[in-house]
Amino acid sequence: MSSRKVTIEAQDGGTFSGYLSAPPSGSGPGILVLQEIFGVSAHIRSVADRWAEEGYVALAPDLFWRLKPGVDLGFSPDDVKTARELGRRFDIDQGLRDIGDAIVALKAQPEFKGKVGAVGYCLGGRLAFLAAARLGVDAAVSYYGTRMDGHLGEVKSVRCPIMFHFGGKDAAVPPETRDKIRAAFSAHDNAEFFVYADAGHAFNNDRRSEAYDPFAAQLARSRSIGLFRRTLGPRYDLSALWDNHADQEFKYRDADATMATMTPDAYVNHIPTLTGGYGAMELHRFYKYHFIPRLPADTKLVPISRTVGSDRVVDELLFCFTHDCEIDFLAPGVAPTGKYVEVSTVAVVEFRGDKLYNEHIYWDQASMLAQLGVLDPEGLPIAGIESARKAKGEPIPSNAMMPTWKNSEGKS
Structure with a gap:
């Protein structure tokens, strides 16, 4: 510009x-x-x-x-x-x-x-x-x-x-x-x-x-x-631009190519763990040393839904992996457990023109920690992998955690 x-x-x-x-x-x-x-x-x-x-x-x-x-x-x-x-x-x-x-x-x-x-x-x-x-x-x-x-x-x-x-x-x-x-x-x-x-x-x-x-x-x-x-135009295929950005991270694992898809003042916020970065220098450091090399070998993104607007994309997806290394951005400080995990995730991605400007990423942290075995869900309103499967549309029963559910039948 x-x-x-x-x-x-x-x-x-x-x-x-x-x-x-x-x-x-x-x-x-x-x-x-x-x-x-x-x-x-x-x-x-x-x-x-x-x-x-x-x-x-x-x-x-x-x-x-x-x-x-x-x-x-x-x-x-x-x-x-x-x-x-x-x-x-x-x-x-x-x-x-x-x-x-x-x-x-x-x-x-x-x-x-x-x-x-x-x-x-x-x-x-x-x-x-x-x-x-x-x-x-x-x-x-x-x-x-x-x-x-x-x-x-x-x-x-x-x-x-x-x-x-x-x-x-x-x-x-x-x-x-x-x-x-x-x-x-x-x-x-x-x-x-x-x-x-x-x-x-x-x-x-x-x-x-x-x-x-x-x-x-x-x-x-x-x-x-x-x-x-x-x-007036110009028209951009934001869905394809977002897919390309994700490919640079997850498929090609190239920090420089990832940064090339973003504006110079871009930022990433991983909301549950407060990880990510602001601006080119901090983001490049984050991607090169703390995101890309910390992705488990079997990482897979399973899409559930996508909404494409004029300047943003919202993805609902599952982040699936085996916890065979410490994942700085997702579970910082948690030693590898070797357990397989599926995490319900939402990504809200804003573009400026044909470049990505920001990512706000949310995921079910409690479910993930429960699946890793580092959080005991007993007595707490926390689901495990069932929450990810319910997000996919599988017939997981609703309301099972609600103690009052069985007693409310027939009552207004």
Whole structure:
């Protein structure tokens, strides 16, 4: 991924700047990243970089240039006051014409290939909607766009797929306003609306601790990626990418090749044992010395189910092995027992573009320790290998551990 400042020519004379971030692949479809009232801030630049990681040529144009070029505000009380004043003075119609000029500039970039989408936040959320209505973008995503209800007469001009994200606790876009917008789009077959019940305004802004909602931001981003993948591309076979990553670990046992499937800032969390690593150096050390060489010779992964989303894969599987060596990541400090084990496991894997960004791996630690014979399940609600076989769908009886089960027949 690379970034630079570009110059955009305005049709009525003059020039303004834009922050452009290009994908690691070197080319891709374009996305206009439309700013909040804080300008092309550090946050907006980081958002553009994230979209570039997903395979897009992301351009954040300086839309306040006619008021004050190069606005880059933080979130102090004085910055908020300045930003609100700039927002009040901003000419929406002229801003849309400038966005049109930014589209021309984006299409002229050597990295650009394909279609153009728009994503905007707050003020930019309104602009993304209007870009869909006036500028013929191929897809648009609006995050908590303010004052959109004043432009609902333009809904009929929106021809492309469009998505809206709102915080359920956003006083700037209250429920009655959301309802008006949704109603105005009722005849649009490709309009999607999502409300994040516990989130407020600016829930995607990770630079504002009082506003940021990690869950809402992640879910909204996954949904937005899905829209852009469907309409703009690029399309990645995440299932095949995940299989290739696993092959490098389990089949070829190559730490370097494993790392080549991941982003430079990737991380792995093995939740039960707190093993894994953050970043290229720690992860490479983990894979080379503590994961790959500690895999038992007969290790086998038995798939049960797989869910593939726009930016992640969720696998349900069994991790099967004979405990013939100490397994640092799974049972650290437990000497080899020679016992055969099947462990129910879930892997939640997030991608950025065509590279793996993180793994959250969960497994039934109690069942595994019981199968190894180092945890006595007597009197405890712990199953052994039966839990793995039940996960496969075998007819293992339910509720046998519940002392009250036999006595509850016929009772409501």
